[in-house]
Amino acid sequence: MAMKDVPDNIFMTTLDAAASWARSNSLWPMPFATACCGIELMATASSRFDLARFGAEVMRFSPRQCDLMIVAGRVVMKMLPVLQRIWLQMPEPKWCISMGACACTGGVFDTYAVVQGVDRFIPVDLYVPGCPPRPEQLMAGIIALQDKIKHGGTLNGTEFAKRTQPMGPTPYDLDELIRIREANEQLVSLN
């Protein structure tokens, strides 16, 4: 069938592109808001900035209904198992935005209790810098993620299956390994 015989109300695409187009314009965010970034996240979703213009206003507090996790704020060691569990409960395909300096790197909180970047322990697709980022920055991030989904997404999510290696930094920093070794040596010498 030649192209000239196709009626006007028919258009052709690939299933991958159609699925990615639909997914990218209906992201349902899971707001994992633990600190001041959460306030900016709320502002982004409300009327002045209106995240609904990009199809991502349906915040759901059940991870089973979400496909975009927005980690907004610092994550402490007591919270990280919760974060990981919520991430595992979200259905595929799913994406993760690490919002703000604390979620990306720990920010100014370089202490015993704060995880130095959630990307050490869960996969992160997109980082939004800022302390906290302005709503425009978060929206730019969401638009960039939509772009990423449109240009790399597949119907059955094969692009995720390839990402079996952790993509963040290694869990322990060098100075941390030294302190762990010293603590163990102390224990050995005490016993």
Next chain:
Amino acid sequence: MSTEDALKSKFADAGLAFSQFRDNRRIVVPAQSLQPLLACLKQDLGFDFLAEITAVDYLEYEGATDRFGVVYVVVNTKTGERLVIKTFVNDPDPVLPSMCSLWKAADWLEREVYDMFGIKFSGHPDLRRILTPDEFSAYPLRKDYPLKGRGERHNFPVITRADG
């Protein structure tokens, strides 16, 4: 009679040290007199509100003779009086009597001091950690604990896309 005078007459030979800076009235008390002093403040002198219990680690502090200072702040809600009571405990086994029988508020405050400094409170009904995870073994506000911890913050499994 002011609170200080009442305490001076009642605990004449207990070794109390009184001081004041502006409206901050402080009493340093030896650990063995802490329980009777606080009981007197609660029952006889009307200090019905325990506002705060906290601690200070004086490790390597210039001129300090004791390891830990434990600070109680009590308030008389009728008169608005506020008193700071401080006592000292030492390694290897810092223990103080629990004040839960006097003020219910002491429950969580003492658990927090125990969690952060490892100071035990004898007679406490439920002395567990309150802020850090149960499996945490260090006392993070002690001065000999490194600021960045001993790797506890990163002791977790790494989840990749393959895990779901």
